[in-house]
Amino acid sequence: MRMGEFELLARIRERLPAGGPRTHLGSGDDAAVTIPGGATATSVDALVDGVHFRREIARPAQIGHKALATALSDLAAMGAEAGEAYVVLGLPPDFGEEESIELLDGMAALAEETGTDLAGGDLTRSSQLFLSITVVGHASSADAFVARRGAQAGDALVLSGEIGAAAAGLELLEQGRGDATLAKRQLEPTPRLSAGRALARAGATAMIDLSDGLGADAMHLATASGVKLEIEAEAVPLAPAAVALSRTMGRDPWRLLSGGEDYELLACLPADRVEEARAAVGSEGGTTLTKVGEVQAGSGVEIRLPDGRLLEPAGFDQLA
Amino acid sequence: MRMGEFELLARIRERLPAGGPRTHLGSGDDAAVTIPGGATATSVDALVDGVHFRREIARPAQIGHKALATALSDLAAMGAEAGEAYVVLGLPPDFGEEESIELLDGMAALAEETGTDLAGGDLTRSSQLFLSITVVGHASSADAFVARRGAQAGDALVLSGEIGAAAAGLELLEQGRGDATLAKRQLEPTPRLSAGRALARAGATAMIDLSDGLGADAMHLATASGVKLEIEAEAVPLAPAAVALSRTMGRDPWRLLSGGEDYELLACLPADRVEEARAAVGSEGGTTLTKVGEVQAGSGVEIRLPDGRLLEPAGFDQLA
Numbered sequence: 001m002r003m004g005e006f007e008l009l010a011r012i013r014e015r016l017p018a019g020g021p022r023t024h025l026g027s028g029d030d031a032a033v034t035i036p037g038g039a040t041a042t043s044v045d046a047l048v049d050g051v052h053f054r055r056e057i058a059r060p061a062q063i064g065h066k067a068l069a070t071a072l073s074d075l076a077a078m079g080a081e082a083g084e085a086y087v088v089l090g091l092p093p094d095f096g097e098e099e100s101i102e103l104l105d106g107m108a109a110l111a112e113e114t115g116t117d118l119a120g121g122d123l124t125r126s127s128q129l130f131l132s133i134t135v136v137g138h139a140s141s142a143d144a145f146v147a148r149r150g151a152q153a154g155d156a157l158v159l160s161g162e163i164g165a166a167a168a169g170l171e172l173l174e175q176g177r178g179d180a181t182l183a184k185r186q187l188e189p190t191p192r193l194s195a196g197r198a199l200a201r202a203g204a205t206a207m208i209d210l211s212d213g214l215g216a217d218a219m220h221l222a223t224a225s226g227v228k229l230e231i232e233a234e235a236v237p238l239a240p241a242a243v244a245l246s247r248t249m250g251r252d253p254w255r256l257l258s259g260g261e262d263y264e265l266l267a268c269l270p271a272d273r274v275e276e277a278r279a280a281v282g283s284e285g286g287t288t289l290t291k292v293g294e295v296q297a298g299s300g301v302e303i304r305l306p307d308g309r310l311l312e313p314a315g316f317d318q319l320a
Numbered sequence: 321m322r323m324g325e326f327e328l329l330a331r332i333r334e335r336l337p338a339g340g341p342r343t344h345l346g347s348g349d350d351a352a353v354t355i356p357g358g359a360t361a362t363s364v365d366a367l368v369d370g371v372h373f374r375r376e377i378a379r380p381a382q383i384g385h386k387a388l389a390t391a392l393s394d395l396a397a398m399g400a401e402a403g404e405a406y407v408v409l410g411l412p413p414d415f416g417e418e419e420s421i422e423l424l425d426g427m428a429a430l431a432e433e434t435g436t437d438l439a440g441g442d443l444t445r446s447s448q449l450f451l452s453i454t455v456v457g458h459a460s461s462a463d464a465f466v467a468r469r470g471a472q473a474g475d476a477l478v479l480s481g482e483i484g485a486a487a488a489g490l491e492l493l494e495q496g497r498g499d500a501t502l503a504k505r506q507l508e509p510t511p512r513l514s515a516g517r518a519l520a521r522a523g524a525t526a527m528i529d530l531s532d533g534l535g536a537d538a539m540h541l542a543t544a545s546g547v548k549l550e551i552e553a554e555a556v557p558l559a560p561a562a563v564a565l566s567r568t569m570g571r572d573p574w575r576l577l578s579g580g581e582d583y584e585l586l587a588c589l590p591a592d593r594v595e596e597a598r599a600a601v602g603s604e605g606g607t608t609l610t611k612v613g614e615v616q617a618g619s620g621v622e623i624r625l626p627d628g629r630l631l632e633p634a635g636f637d638q639l640a
Contacts, residue, residue: 024359024462025462025465025467028544029398029467029468029469029544030361030363030394030395030397030398030467030468030527030528030529031361031362031363031394031395031397031398031400031455031457031465032361032362032363033359033360033361033398033462033465033467034359034360034362035358035359035360035461035462036356036359036360038355039344039353039354039355039356040353040354040355040356040360041350041351041352041353042351042352042354042404042406042439042440042454042456043350043351043352043440044406044407044408044440044441044442044452044454045442046408046409046410046442046443046444046452047444048410048444048445048446050447051444051445051446052444074350074351075350075351077350077351078349078350078351078353080351084362086362086364086454087364088364088366088408088452089366090366090368090450119362120362120363120364121364122364122365122366122452123366124366124367124368124371124372124450125368125371126368126371126448126450127370127447127448128446128447128448130410130444130446130450132364132366132408132442132452134362134364134406134454135351136362137351141355142344142345142353142355145345145351145353147345147349147350147353148349148350149349207350208350209350224348224349
């Protein structure tokens, strides 16, 4: 670190907003004090340079944004209201004061946008840049949260937004090419907090956010719920710019189904509530909601391509 | 990592206790769900190999124990009841499966002893072993917690247990010498949770745990409360084995006052409640409570040696 930890902490504190509605005592004491007033959902995510992001590709503000966004995405997948975030930064010698502040500014901007209070944290030296983000979300009761395990045979399977853009964006970035829209979807994902709450209110029975990819995350949900998920590939909204890029590169666009890091929400809900959920996600969540399949008795995930081929998540690698 | 993240996670989960009294949905979903029912105190601590601990000196179980202990010590300093812990592990290639499990076992043993629920976490590859621990403590209301900022002129200054042993233990360990008692105080500190709650109930006005050392932490408290702390060195209970070691090495035993990492509690409380607090800490906290000084109007920290010399925290380095 090019400056003392205390000095950097002081600079960080002065840039943080004054505290959230539940925060009684913020950063600077032995612990932050909050009054949750209901049930809480808590998630922890660690991000390491070279594993989860790359300093050659992402600017510090984008690293900060994405770290908080991916943590908040877990709260979105619970249908939670964003509450507090606690941030650990491991700072290597070649990551200076200005970069640290820029990283925190990127995080603070998303915190403000989502109503998240950056309530505490810790700084340390380390050989490699890393972040660990703990986020706490809120709901009136534990039952108001949506876990992965409640899907029922007969439920509809719905997806927020479009997928494929983040993976396409990463491919372009790795080649040093700059499609701004796709790159932004990779570097600055949007946690679907409002859509998640709308889905919870509309009666979602199970929900997960897409970090590993549609097939892999559908499998997590199917396993937790003890059901089979059938997905119609043609119904899945793929980002048009990503499809165009696949075609240009002579690749099967269905390969985009396996791309991760879109942080859209995959949810199950009673079939007769899809329209209500779609309207709520459109008006409050600012994005689309699409029925992409059905929940059936059984286990596993099947993705049906238009030509009748059935893909299992592990089978994505067979595509060109 | 020598094994897949999923496999290690599965092995970890099967070793964890079933969940705490407030935990509605534990590890394995997008987030852990709890029902706090009052106010919460949340603290985050990061520990990095070579900065906060050293793999050459500490066994994996001790690294796990100490990481959770230092985090819980922050809750002790709030007078909180231990609740949930969320654990991030960054695992380098040369830290194998058995070592990871041993580290978690050391942590789980302390969790069980203190009634802490290991409710969630994340694993990642990294170049350097690191841990990030988030702990959540509970109280009936926000006012029941003790911050650093409430000390009043006229309050007594009290200290739990003895100090100096952890620093002496580190010195021995670095020399490859093995006084078991002193080494244990360095490698396996005890968070003073019961003592902290007893002090809170006895009316503590401000409290902090000793991680940086008596002088430095007293200064944090004095600054937060806007008071001056006067400490009588002769009243401070120094660990006899540490004093003996200092004498053997020809050093001024008062130097032990600046040793950190004892994780004892330094608290202020009305002078007429010291006896009550001492009795409560003795019976519930399992340790001693000693009056070591007074709170006065002003600022800063003064430590008076028996020969009349006055030490300021920054002046510890002057001692042999």
